[in-house]
Amino acid sequence: MRASAERALEATRPLAAAPRAVKDAALRAMADSLERHCAEILDANATDVSDQTAAGMSDAMVDRLRLTSGRVSAMADGLRALAVLGDPVGEVVRGSTLANGLEMRQLRVPLGVVAMIYEGRPNVTADAAGICLKSGNAVLLRGSSSALHSNTAIVAALREAVEATGLPADAIQLVVGGRDDVADLLQARGLVDVVIPRGGAALIERVVTESTVPVIETGIGNCHVYVDADADLDMAERIVVNAKTHRPSLCNAAESLLVHAQVAEEFVPRIVKALAAEGVTVHGDEGVRRVSPDVIPATEEDFGAEYLSLDLSAAVVGSLDDAVAHIRRYGTGHTEAIVTRSHEAARRFAAEVDAAAVIVNASTRFTDGGEFGFGAEIGISTQKLHARGPMGLQEMTSTKYVVTGDGQIRS
């Protein structure tokens, strides 16, 4: 692990200095290489799929693991899309000429060595490699052992292309090994500049607890939709159904519904029916069950759960204040939505709810780098330091002040 990190550090210098044209050529070569090596990647993936099926992995998980030539092409297209985006490195964030004539500029520079520890699908491997390369960072990829053969084949294809472009292949490395290697990675302060865990709560907890390297936490989303007394209930129904059912396994899916008491009698039975039609199981509090007695009762755990499935907790609240208090208690600071026609309620909710994204009259599913127009996303940060919300290319940079003068000294 340490040797990999040292090679990555060595790779940061030519990478940081690489002009946009070279990085974009590498990204296009990486895309072509994935498609050229598609057969090998699919073979490797077939091994992972049969190993995991034999080991008893659920069908839904196996489906996420499985690659097809269409999915490989989608990875390649993702890399080509990155080549079209502007280069964050060198961007001037602020600048001024000081009273003494010093010219001060704050420029974006790469972070350096980024370690990704992830449990996701194999496409995360190509996405993360591409985003790190475009932002001038070397990346250590620590994927799930269940996807080891797939990731090995993908990384081999990517490295071949990077090297052919004249950039160091060690800009992209797969870190293979046991639990101890992850521990080493988390202690590699001075070699690794940031660790980004992407996966379940247990992974993130381990990384945050053990790491002396700075961490960007991502992705636990217990997202709420609050339907206000003044909501357009047709709109509320569309939003709740979309937020819950569009992609229930993603972190920006809604996990909990809060309904103002004034509209509970009308809205709760209606939304329970609409959700049931989509296969959603509602877990309701007493207020919900008073108007929809067939709903199964919610426990304390339900309100704290990130289901990532077709389940939804639901509660009736007496006021906007109660909704905000509920979110403060159970929310994970990811995405919180309100449906309302009241300007004041929208304004208060946006100001008082403390989350990476607050959404008024739209689905929680819009908290996404692609939807926000960033063109790419390496994860969604739920911490407050450095980056909060979808992380695109800019979030993968640090800054450097460059100050030029003609002999100024302090007096």
Added chain:
Amino acid sequence: MRASAERALEATRPLAAAPRAVKDAALRAMADSLERHCAEILDANATDVSDQTAAGMSDAMVDRLRLTSGRVSAMADGLRALAVLGDPVGEVVRGSTLANGLEMRQLRVPLGVVAMIYEGRPNVTADAAGICLKSGNAVLLRGSSSALHSNTAIVAALREAVEATGLPADAIQLVVGGRDDVADLLQARGLVDVVIPRGGAALIERVVTESTVPVIETGIGNCHVYVDADADLDMAERIVVNAKTHRPSLCNAAESLLVHAQVAEEFVPRIVKALAAEGVTVHGDEGVRRVSPDVIPATEEDFGAEYLSLDLSAAVVGSLDDAVAHIRRYGTGHTEAIVTRSHEAARRFAAEVDAAAVIVNASTRFTDGGEFGFGAEIGISTQKLHARGPMGLQEMTSTKYVVTGDGQIRS
């Protein structure tokens, strides 16, 4: 400690919602209160000074600890200066209207609860309290035990003023207690949003190693001045003397001098003499001692040292590449300066040196929030995540996305 952190968290809500006018009124009231309670503060400080003198603290350290009515007024003026600065909270960092009509804005919001652990002079207490209040954060102040009486009196004066303005007094709290309380603070994830250590290397190392709360590292500065072959040697002399002697105890003072071999014979004896006249001891490598044999020899430790005193390590380097390699090996990523008339050398040095600030033809002492025009500074970050370089009000904020629509769902 935990109770203090919970009260701080409670205070974050009214603080985050406080409009600029209220925060500025509080800052002015805090300034007035410091001056009104000046006699009590000086009495408390006299106790610290006599305790520490009896305990054998060095004269230089006692001088840093000592307050005078002038120093108390300077603290008050610092708070008044903050009241004049713009409010970072609510600033729109970016925004756009998406193709589907969603209006997306990224706004600055307070971080929440900030813990400062510091060894500095008592004026840090007032500065940190002011910067945190202006940026809408509650602050837990963990000062040095040697300044306990002074800090207690300062915080009491500040809290009285905050409360009188209608903001919660618990926005500013002094954390008193043993080493265990610091350990609790470092484990208070979920209550404390960021820990900022400000002090020596041992303190910073402890905080980084033990903390599960995100940390912003500050201030270890082994800053170099590189005098290039093409340097204006008069300018180089002025810059080196200023960078070393203007305030040698601060982190942006120069600790090491690198001289290109082509100008060593002319420049080294000259700068050694100029520095000696200012009381500076030079610790030189063989190249330095070849042309200035009276210079005492430098050890490996000298090149790694942040002296914070009138000592300077010095080496002769064969090229700009060697200078960059030396800085890469010994530098702490704070501030690195080059003196040169060569456009190419300046450009290469700025690009290849990885530090919070790179300075061309000026003193290292300019890496400072005040000098950069930030109006205030809570420390100088030497890490790459979140903030790098002088941290002003903006660096004490996070962001939040607010997205408003009229019923948009994802398809």
